Amino acid sequence: MALKFCAVMPENVAGNDMDTLQLSLLLIAGGKSSRMGQDKRWVEYDGASMLEWLLRKAQRQAFARRYLCVEQATKELQVLAKQYEFELLVDEQAGMGPMEGLRRGLSAMPTAYGLALSCDMPFFAFSALEPLLTELTSQTGVMAVQAETNGRRQPLAAIYHRELARNFATALAAGERKLGKVIDMVPHRLVAVPRVNCFFNANTPADMRLVRGRLANSWRDVPLVTVSAPVSNTGKTTFIERLIPRLQEEGIRVGVVKGDCHGYQVDVEGKDSWRFSKAGADAVAVVSPTGYFIQQRTEKRASLAAMASRLEQVDVVLIESRNHGARPEVSLWRGLGEPMVREDTAALFVGGKVSESLSEQVHCYDIEDTAQAEKLVKFLMGKDF
16 A cells, blocks of 8 residues: 655655655665675575565555665576566665665666665564654655664665765765765754664674564464573573563563473362362363463473463463473573573573673673563564554
């Protein structure tokens, strides 16, 4: 569905009502990915590359023209551009970063305004840009409208006028590559966008762990987060105890599932439910005006994730388990044993120093930082708060 808004030309000539069919789309996908350790355009999650996911989303939107702006043309890029109906634009100056890709796209497009997007935002949704369109409606003489999240600019989630191509060319000739410095010299607007996670940039392998953890929850009716540790007495229970009230203060209803390798005893000896179990009942349920419990005998350990899905009237389930949880996993470490970082580990909370190589592999936080734990769980839930 095309988003409608009214644009006004920078020359202060009143524009007409227009929609995205009068906008060009510039997808900036240069290919430099030094922090990722590989070309992040081709990093896969959920069966497709990061670049292809954004191309799929963009194909469903109505734009006057679509451009895929890259530093070098390859056969793979040519195939994708053709498949998703994008025109492939190659930088005229190599090694100049996103500013050259943006300059190239603005120079080529026939429309007055273009929407510029980076290819490394796996959770981006076009609907998040509605505040930018609303701002453009109310302005005259504006050359750029950028999204701003938590005080941070998003120069590659922004609307630019084609005349800015000249400004970018001048800046590049002078050796300037920072988009913000160019934008600050022209009439522009910064628009606060509340949906912060839509603009999450995946730049490192550690970022991709968060991406895959959040993605796992996107397929669940109730999201879950596993809290694990390499050895006992690391503080998993305390970590969860401190986290629960913080989440509840945000209106999030929390369920907890605990794995126990030693077995358990729910009921008190002599109670009717205990007597039923002793008599051989395979399952016993007790229901009261304020709650219920079900005790079910099983031939093998039940899946903790399956148990989590059975909890009612909760918004997230925290699973405490060493070895039987599910993605995404938050791992704890206090210097006992080796830090546990597995395929499902999204982040590591530590009570000591970790190696530089480990901190590059996974995001590490202070184990006492409950505020960061709350922020991380909300991110992994797959929701914007």
